[in-house]
Amino acid sequence: MKLVKSTAFLTLLMLTTFAFAQDKVVPYSQIPSEVKSYVTTHFPKHKVIQSEIDMEGVSKQYEIILSEGIELKFNNKYNIIEIDGKSKLPNSVVPEKIREYVATNYPNNVITEWKIDGKNQQIGLDNDLDLEFKMNGNFIRIDN
Numbered sequence: 001m002k003l004v005k006s007t008a009f010l011t012l013l014m015l016t017t018f019a020f021a022q023d024k025v026v027p028y029s030q031i032p033s034e035v036k037s038y039v040t041t042h043f044p045k046h047k048v049i050q051s052e053i054d055m056e057g058v059s060k061q062y063e064i065i066l067s068e069g070i071e072l073k074f075n076n077k078y079n080i081i082e083i084d085g086k087s088k089l090p091n092s093v094v095p096e097k098i099r100e101y102v103a104t105n106y107p108n109n110v111i112t113e114w115k116i117d118g119k120n121q122q123i124g125l126d127n128d129l130d131l132e133f134k135m136n137g138n139f140i141r142i143d144n
Contacts (some may be wrong), residue, residue, distance in 0.1 A: 022055040023063075034078035035062050042092050046070060073115075082115035088126075089114060097137025098123060 028036070028051045036068040039048065045067040054061040061081075062074040071081040081091055088110035091099060098121065102111055106125060113124030121133045122143060 013042055024053050024055070025053055026053055031064070032078050035064065035074050038074070038078075038080060039066070039072065042074075043070065053127050075142075083113065084115075084124075085112045088092055094123065095121070095137050098133055101133070101137070101139055102131075119142060 024061075028048050030053075031051050036124070039046075042057045043066055046068060048064060049067060050065040052063040052065075055062055060076045062078070064074075066072065069086040071082075071084040072080060075081050080093070082099040083089055089112060094111050094114055099111070101123070102109065102123070106127075106129070109125040109127050111123050112126050113122075113130075115122050116130070117131070119135060120140060121135060122130055124130050132140040134140060
């Protein structure tokens with residue numbers, strides 16, 4: 001009986017979670033000004049292709065898709081949490097200490113991805129190598 005109740009509860013929980021998870025395409029004009037300011041500052045030459053508001057329960061995330069295959073994600077406080085690109089990211093979006101580490105240790109590669117991963121930062125290089133750093137920019141490890 002406990003197994004049946006547990007299974008029923010988990011099924012209901014999963015259905016509820018999926019019901020509340022929504023991605024809604026919205027006009028760029030409906031995106032918060034803080035997000036638009038970040039886009040304008042760091043990606044002035046790129047065109048906005050699509051803007052979305054992602055609802056995960058009661059939490060909002062904002063996703064902006066730019067020309068040249070760049071995707072930006074912002075949390076509900078309008079802070080950037082992930083940048084996924086196909087080519088070199090602008091220096092202004094990657095902390096200096098991380099850029100210096102990459103320039104010293106991977107001089108033939110460029111940073112194409114950056115994200116906050118829990119309490120750390122993670123970057124992706126154009127050779128498909130992922131590196132993990134503390135929030136202060138200190139190198140932790142190569143992420144497999």
